[in-house]
Amino acid sequence: MLIAGERIAAVVEQQQLPANIPEIYDLKGGTLLPGFIDLQVNGGGGVLFNAAPTVESLRSIGAAHRQFGTTGFLPTLITDSFAVMRQAVAAVEQAILEGVPGVLGIHLEGPFLNPLRKGAHDAGKFCLLDQEGFEIVTSLAAGKTLVTLAPELTSTDMIRRLVAQGVIVCAGHSAATYEQARDAIVAGVSGFTHVYNAMTPLQSREPGMVGAALADSDTWFGIIADGHHCHPAAFRIAVAAKQAGGAVLVTDAMPTVGAQDAAFVLNDETLVAREGRIVNAAGMLAGSDLDMLSAVNNATAFAGLDWFEAVRMATSYPARALGLEGEVGAIKAGCRASVLALDGARRIRASWIDGVRV
DSSP states (O other), X not given: OEEETTEEEEOOOGGGOOTTOSOOOOOTTOEEEEOEEEEEEOEETTEETTTOOSHHHHHHHHHHHHTTTEEEEEEXXXXXXXXXXXXXXXXXXXXXXXXXTTBOEEEEEOSSOOGGGOTTSOGGXXXXXXXXXXXXXXXXXXXXXXXXXOGGGSOHHHHHHHHHTTOEEEEOSBOOOHHHHHHHHHHTOOEESSTXXXXXXXXXXXXXXXXXXXXXXXXXXXXXXXXXSSOHHHHHHHHHHSOTTOEEEEOOBOTTTTOSOOEEEETTEEEEEETTEEEOXXXXXXXXXXXXXXXXXXXXXXXXXXXXXXXXTTTHHHHHHTTOTTTSSSOSTTSBOOEEEXXXXXXXXXXXXXXXXX
């Protein structure tokens, strides 16, 4: 693979290499992969994006996650005030302008969610999606914006307006019926946030949002392969139900990933990582302690997948979900040179983001 600047210039046979290459990296029998892309990263390296929505926080979070193969991510803001949302959008925009490694845009998970499916979010900050909220969600001038909302609490016209502005709209933290979820898909919802979790379940006579997510052939869903957010059997069923490309691995990672401290504060409550789970005092799940390389390996084990199919669930499929096919998530000429070098045991030896070894 030949790198020129930020891009992959070509993939050629060894005997076709130019004679004047300034630097060569030998895989030594290992594997070269596209870098992992994570659409839901709340924090890492001891930093929670909500607590410090700044460019420096994004540097720290990105550095923590690229230890585990993530070369592209959406910093995720959990439900917060409009003022904090504006700060987060501004930080992401500035980070992209400064070339902070890995930042692809922003994921606004809330506050347009249903209190009946609040999860660990602060329902006191939930609100309806009005014109001011619309202006905030559509304000990022660089990178991708993904918003998670409860479709039953907004209108199909509002969903269409968001999509028309280039926003990727996902359904989640929702009490929507199957029919309401279907109407939202027709209006432009293209994904579902952490399928199974914080949404109406699949039942025989009421398929719910889970049923809509699994049955629809034109949408994708994020899924957390930590063995806690969904049982391995449920993970296998979800992946088997969806067409290839429809199941996307996400971590929903909290500050404990890549950090020594197993505790942090969210909404004035201390959350703790225990045995691979992040829980509050009541024992409720609150994000994850998962990294992307572990998610790929877990997906292979849970669903009996070929390992490279699990890799696609962390690379080409999230790239497609973001509309970034041909830009990231693949090793081919013209793509950004964001790649991973793995050894024979599939451990990460080195990584590059946009042509720079990190």
